[in-house]
Amino acid sequence: MRYTLFSANDKAMSDALNQRTVTNADLRELFLSRGIIISRETPRHVLAQYFSRFVHDYYDYQRLARLFGTSARRDKMTSRRIVSEISIDILESAAHELKANLEKEHEALVSIKRNGDKVDVEIRYKSLSFNKSEFRQVTDKTARISIEKTGDTLAIHSPHTDDAEKWVQEVIVAAGSQLEKDLDVREICLSPALSPEIKNRFFLTLIASVNGFKLHDVSDVYVYSPEADRDEGDSPDGDRVEDTKLGIHISRASLKGVGVLESKEMGLLRTRGFFISRIVWRMRNFEFDSDIYEFEAQFANPENCTGFSYLPRGYYKYQGPEGFNESRNGFSPADDIKLGKAIEAAAIHSLKAIEGP
Numbered sequence: 001m002r003y004t005l006f007s008a009n010d011k012a013m014s015d016a017l018n019q020r021t022v023t024n025a026d027l028r029e030l031f032l033s034r035g036i037i038i039s040r041e042t043p044r045h046v047l048a049q050y051f052s053r054f055v056h057d058y059y060d061y062q063r064l065a066r067l068f069g070t071s072a073r074r075d076k077m078t079s080r081r082i083v084s085e086i087s088i089d090i091l092e093s094a095a096h097e098l099k100a101n102l103e104k105e106h107e108a109l110v111s112i113k114r115n116g117d118k119v120d121v122e123i124r125y126k127s128l129s130f131n132k133s134e135f136r137q138v139t140d141k142t143a144r145i146s147i148e149k150t151g152d153t154l155a156i157h158s159p160h161t162d163d164a165e166k167w168v169q170e171v172i173v174a175a176g177s178q179l180e181k182d183l184d185v186r187e188i189c190l191s192p193a194l195s196p197e198i199k200n201r202f203f204l205t206l207i208a209s210v211n212g213f214k215l216h217d218v219s220d221v222y223v224y225s226p227e228a229d230r231d232e233g234d235s236p237d238g239d240r241v242e243d244t245k246l247g248i249h250i251s252r253a254s255l256k257g258v259g260v261l262e263s264k265e266m267g268l269l270r271t272r273g274f275f276i277s278r279i280v281w282r283m284r285n286f287e288f289d290s291d292i293y294e295f296e297a298q299f300a301n302p303e304n305c306t307g308f309s310y311l312p313r314g315y316y317k318y319q320g321p322e323g324f325n326e327s328r329n330g331f332s333p334a335d336d337i338k339l340g341k342a343i344e345a346a347a348i349h350s351l352k353a354i355e356g357p
Contacts (some may be wrong), residue, residue, distance in 0.1 A: 017048035094174035117149035190305035220280035277302035
């Protein structure tokens with residue numbers, strides 16, 4: 001796929017220059033690039049209309065696109081395990097096939113590094129979002145996919161995005177083609193037929209099982225209840241469900257605060273058949289002056305309990321008797337990977353606890 005850059009029309013240019021993101025200093029620089037000095041007394045909308053009537057080139061577009069550029073949002077991570085007998089060399093070969101395709105068809109920059117039984121694939125590419133304004137439609141992104149030998153399986157870690165999911169599937173299919181068979185790939189998911197209580201138990205076990213940490217608090221809980229699970233007769237607590245007769249159904253709800261899991265509201269939702277689909281919790285390690293670490297896990301498709309992803313969100317630094325920083329700090333890349341694997345391991349442990357031996 002070749003990217004074609006279209007010039008924004010005069011209205012889009014005028015609307016962009018009227019945004020607060022563009023400072024007065026930015027406006028002065030834009031006009032100076034045309035050899036024009038502007039007055040501080042001139043209203044912004046007048047300047048925006050005037051500049052938008054010029055003939056604009058590629059560099060004008062790029063200059064404004066940089067002004068509107070936002071910091072890349074950290075993507076949640078996901079993982080899967082290949083349990084079929086397969087060599088890491090075959091997965092590396094499949095990754096090189098992906099590299100050749102992406103560099104030829106998508107103008108992406110792809111690097112592949114092999115270190116023993118681990119292959120790291122870094123993909124730098126452009127993401128298109130046509131539902132955004134003209135100056136925000138193209139975003140530079142980086143996806144990192146790792147393939148690592150873990151015991152008797154090969155673990156694949158990747159961002160939980162549509163692009164990364166597609167590329168991982170391409171690698172798996174290419175590797176299977178070399179073996180002339182479909183690979184057995186396992187993901188973290190729950191059977192939709194499980195009861196809400198068991199689905200809740202998955203997350204409750206997960207947040208208590210991150211190695212090296214103890215649970216501090218749960219700050220955000222998102223719950224879900226499919227309409228098909230609600231009967232017109234009695235609710236789980238034995239009460240009549242009049243809402244169903246009226247055609248009313250609430251399928252999603254969220255709770256935020258302190259001690260969310262122990263709240264009366266959460267208890268009521270659970271009795272009505274809601275189960276956790278996403279959770280944000282905080283933990284501390286076993287040191288006396290531990291920082292507070294914040295993690296997140298969810299099923300992107302709560303109805304089928306698939307699309308499991310997780311994210312180490314950051315930490316609140318311990319400040320002594322005064323408490324903790326109010327602002328959250330980000331993890332280093334190395335800690336991001338380490339803590340992400342700890343969350344994944346807790347999820348696998350929780351899944352095994354539910355499924356049994």
